Amino acid sequence: MLDNTLLEVKGLKTYFFLDEGTVKAVDGADLSIERGGTLGVVGESGCGKSVTAFSILQLVERPGRIIAGEILYRRPNRNGGQMEIINLAQLKPNSRQMHSIRGGEIAMIFQEPMTSLSPVHTIGHQIGEAIMLHRGVSKQEARKQVVEVLGRVGFPRPSERVDAYPFQLSGGLRQRAMIAMALSCQPSLLIADEPTTALDVTTQAQILELMQQLQSEMGMAIMLITHNLGVVAEMCKEVAVMYLGLVVEQATVDAIFHDPLHPYTRALLHSIPMLGIGKAQHLNPIKGMVPDPYNRPRGCPFHPRCDQRMRGKCDVIEPPLVTMPDGRTVRCLLYSGEQ
Amino acid sequence: MQTQLLPDNIQLQVSNLKMHFPIHKGLLRRIVGYVKAVDDVNLVVRSRETLGLVGESGCGKTTIGRCIMRAYTPTAGQILYRNKEGKVVDLATLPANQLKPYRRELRMVFQDPYSSLNPRMTVMDIVGDPLIVHGVAKGKELEDRVAMLLKRVGLRPEYMRRYPHAFSGGQRQRIGLARTLALEPRLVIADEPVSALDVSVQAQILNLMRDLQREMDLTYIFISHDLSVVEYVADRVAVMYVGKLVEVSETEDLFHNPRHPYTEALLSAVPKTDPRLRTKRIVLEGDVADPANPPSGCYFHPRCRYARDRCRVESPQLRDIGAGHIVACHYADELSLRGIGEIKSGL
Numbered sequence: 001m002l003d004n005t006l007l008e009v010k011g012l013k014t015y016f017f018l019d020e021g022t023v024k025a026v027d028g029a030d031l032s033i034e035r036g037g038t039l040g041v042v043g044e045s046g047c048g049k050s051v052t053a054f055s056i057l058q059l060v061e062r063p064g065r066i067i068a069g070e071i072l073y074r075r076p077n078r079n080g081g082q083m084e085i086i087n088l089a090q091l092k093p094n095s096r097q098m099h100s101i102r103g104g105e106i107a108m109i110f111q112e113p114m115t116s117l118s119p120v121h122t123i124g125h126q127i128g129e130a131i132m133l134h135r136g137v138s139k140q141e142a143r144k145q146v147v148e149v150l151g152r153v154g155f156p157r158p159s160e161r162v163d164a165y166p167f168q169l170s171g172g173l174r175q176r177a178m179i180a181m182a183l184s185c186q187p188s189l190l191i192a193d194e195p196t197t198a199l200d201v202t203t204q205a206q207i208l209e210l211m212q213q214l215q216s217e218m219g220m221a222i223m224l225i226t227h228n229l230g231v232v233a234e235m236c237k238e239v240a241v242m243y244l245g246l247v248v249e250q251a252t253v254d255a256i257f258h259d260p261l262h263p264y265t266r267a268l269l270h271s272i273p274m275l276g277i278g279k280a281q282h283l284n285p286i287k288g289m290v291p292d293p294y295n296r297p298r299g300c301p302f303h304p305r306c307d308q309r310m311r312g313k314c315d316v317i318e319p320p321l322v323t324m325p326d327g328r329t330v331r332c333l334l335y336s337g338e339q
Numbered sequence: 340m341q342t343q344l345l346p347d348n349i350q351l352q353v354s355n356l357k358m359h360f361p362i363h364k365g366l367l368r369r370i371v372g373y374v375k376a377v378d379d380v381n382l383v384v385r386s387r388e389t390l391g392l393v394g395e396s397g398c399g400k401t402t403i404g405r406c407i408m409r410a411y412t413p414t415a416g417q418i419l420y421r422n423k424e425g426k427v428v429d430l431a432t433l434p435a436n437q438l439k440p441y442r443r444e445l446r447m448v449f450q451d452p453y454s455s456l457n458p459r460m461t462v463m464d465i466v467g468d469p470l471i472v473h474g475v476a477k478g479k480e481l482e483d484r485v486a487m488l489l490k491r492v493g494l495r496p497e498y499m500r501r502y503p504h505a506f507s508g509g510q511r512q513r514i515g516l517a518r519t520l521a522l523e524p525r526l527v528i529a530d531e532p533v534s535a536l537d538v539s540v541q542a543q544i545l546n547l548m549r550d551l552q553r554e555m556d557l558t559y560i561f562i563s564h565d566l567s568v569v570e571y572v573a574d575r576v577a578v579m580y581v582g583k584l585v586e587v588s589e590t591e592d593l594f595h596n597p598r599h600p601y602t603e604a605l606l607s608a609v610p611k612t613d614p615r616l617r618t619k620r621i622v623l624e625g626d627v628a629d630p631a632n633p634p635s636g637c638y639f640h641p642r643c644r645y646a647r648d649r650c651r652v653e654s655p656q657l658r659d660i661g662a663g664h665i666v667a668c669h670y671a672d673e674l675s676l677r678g679i680g681e682i683k684s685g686l
Contacts, residue, residue, distance in 0.1 A: 205623070229612050234610040272612060275611060279570075285542035286542075
């Protein structure tokens, strides 16, 4: 683990054991997040982006289980200021250590701000709860801190709005309340799962701007899960591309958009309309569709849809993770000397 | 049936369309106000073109579509439509019992492929239903027609007996398209047809819709909030804000030379898919105005960077500023606004 790495996921496997069979939602994912950096996680629905995030926080619900892999998190030691590395995958979901990390050091915001806030409690109550739990302060002090954090995320008249219920707020303000809750304890990592998908473009721009501003003020790292490649291009420093539970490529944002290595990354970029080109561009959809999660293809999971598949190799060999000379990683036989 | 004049290349002309929904309150359900979902909209749709209709949620895009379909009876205004025989009719005032022939010519594609297909009907029933209702085909012929339609949208006819749950989102949207096309419509209103789909599947559906338009001489009204999708499919684009049109123009013109500050802000807010083009976004302050209680003057003035005193009192009219570019802003001639500029594909 490099010195400036905050979190490293290695070979993570999270399976769901259902009556119909086993869904391998995450099947050997590897990624790393730098301290204070922004990692984008992109992929189509069902590729395991969200399950990876839930695994990091030990929030995978039964019948799901983390069955293999490491989630190494570097946290400051409370006594000396020395750093310690802990493996989150081995902690019990209900352990005291996990409770203090979840929400306190690693916080998460969700896609749908209406369903992830309680409709029967004021936002002040909900945010204050997190502060009281993790900081051990009194109710009055918590309320003061809530007003402060609401002001910080751009709530108009925070001292009045602290008593508002979620239904009294617009979608943009609700998402701001979620962000306020996540940031109230100054986490070192913020996991944002599709934070702007349910919002209009203009509101999306407001929220993205806010997240960037707060990141530069508070120095936290962000793991941004999205399927919107535009959001990734604007926000992230590093990008991990996921397909069927695997991270197929992780590289800097510039490399992903201008020199993608994995055939899936390339295909994904060719299938989205780019602003500014209009009718002149030719969209190349990826042929076929994401396979059924119950029976993943053998070998490389992308091979049935891949233009560059090699017969007798891609459908047999599971591609290993290859580290390129410039430090980026890719999972494809084209780069592992198999051709 | 009155005959009206409509230039030859115009398929549909909407004039002064208003759709106001009453707000009821109290025990007696008295009307205490109106939500002006669509307020005085003028719009033309040319034959065989794709008109993109964009705007934020709640701006009235869907309501316009539903008025044209006559799912709603508009409060006021005209919807002139040229039918198959070349006659012009006003759909806004046509009595309900005379609408049936137009239900064949005007069809709709819905956003959510999960809730817009009846889970208890087989694909055969779903796609074949309009054919039965309009007495076009039955029995063996019906089956052949459905098989042909499925093939046309890229599905295997053998799947005809299956239920919607057996299909993925993209395949369901294809089933929806097959149902839409069953009666050989002339005008198709597509309300966010790809918003619920994954990016790689979006491209498949967009390309399919493009091909079908060419093969079947369709006219599309394409409602979407995704500007990059609209730019890809639309010939002309209309931008709406709180129930009013603010700008209409050819797609390329509108995207590169917007003349309304709202269009400029919308274009600036779209995240660009190239990390080398990170620019300062124009961030609109506050929220969309409430259509039940809109601001005075120009509805956009509380959020507009260029607003002056006149904007607070006087509501701007839509006017033609040359080359078919229509805009509702007092200062459209003076402002120099930023479009998306030339973006070279990095791929």
